[in-house]
Structures are given as structure tokens and as C-alpha cells.
Amino acid sequence: MSSTINANNNAKGIELEELFCDYMRKELGYHKARTRAQVVSDFNSRGINVDVIAEVRNKRYEYMKIVSIILYAVFVAYTLLVLFLAGDSTVPSEYVYGFWVFSVLACIFATILLVRYQDNIIQHGWAECKNQQESISTELMQLAIVRFNSYQNTKNKEYIFTNLYFVCTGSFSEGALKLAQDKNVKCYKLECGNFVEVTYW
Structure with missing residues (x-):
């Protein structure tokens, strides 16, 4: 039973990633995007997985x-x-x-x-997607920021990340949104089939 629930949640998580991937191309100005990309990290020799990476030409x-x-x-x-x-x-x-x-x-x-x-002809966006009804905690937001910075600290030139997005199907806690504003993280939630930017708590 639990394995069925986990498989279902995983499928919904992948669907959320694909939906936001499409949204980044159509609504956020990125000309190319893909899901489940592996990038290097300064604290994990195996690298870390990014839910969605999108790229745009530097205006x-x-x-x-x-x-x-x-x-x-x-x-x-x-x-x-x-x-x-x-x-x-x-x-x-x-x-x-x-x-x-x-x-x-x-x-x-x-x-x-x-x-x-x-060196900045192409810039990239990094999206963390969470398919959960529970409110996004400050800890989860902090983890996303740490993961994002772990790539930036490597000085790797494969991707030039300029934006971090946090996407969820539930809501954001007050602490998470305050942290997001401090660290310039753009927050979105899936609401009635549409992505809505969340800028308040």
C-alpha cells in the first residue's frame, strides 16, 4: 500500500516538474527548459539533481x-x-x-x-518543485538555497544560474516566504491548474 502511495506521489511530482518546465518556456521568457538535470556540487561529489533547468539568452x-x-x-x-x-x-x-x-x-x-x-550569453533558471499539501517550511526553503549555492560555489561555467524558483502544490509558511524574499527566491504555487506567484504570507 505504501509503495503504491509513494509511486503515485512520485508521478505527481514529475507531473508538477513538467508543468512548471512548460510554464517557464511559455510564461517566464525562457526559450528552452528540461527536467531532472544533474549538476555539480561543492558538498556532494556525485552532484545534485535539479528538478527543472531553463535557459534564456542574456538580453x-x-x-x-x-x-x-x-x-x-x-x-x-x-x-x-x-x-x-x-x-x-x-x-x-x-x-x-x-x-x-x-x-x-x-x-x-x-x-x-x-x-x-x-561568458553570460546564456543564463539559466533553477526550479525546485515540491508536490506536497503541507506548508513549505523554512527548512525546506533553506535547503533549496543551500543546494543552489552549492553549485554557485563550484565556479562551474556549464550553467550561469541567475534565478532560483521554488514551486509547490500547497502553501508557503511565513518563515519560508520571508527567507525567499531575503534571498531573492521566486515562489510559485499550482492553484486550479495555473501557476501563481506568491509574494506575501
């Missing part, structure tokens, strides 16, 4: 990429202008050098922007 990188392209275009334009002015004896040499310096600085700045953000 800031996209903006910086556009700015860099514009700056490279400025570099090319000013370089051509310098070459043109260099052959004109009526143009003071300090103007020519000034244009050249400006174009070089634009090129250097564009390169710095691209290098600065290239």
Missing part, C-alpha cells in the same frame, strides 16, 4: 552586441575619414589624429563590451 548581451556593432561601424567610418583627410593638406594634422584616436577608442570599447559579456 543585456544582446544590447551590448548591438552597441558594439555600432561602435565597430564608427571605427571603420572614422578610419576611412582619417585616410581621406590625411591626403588633404588643408586639414590640420591634429584633426586627423583626433579622428584616429576617437575611432581607436571606439574599437577598444566595443571589444571590451563583447569580452565582458561573452
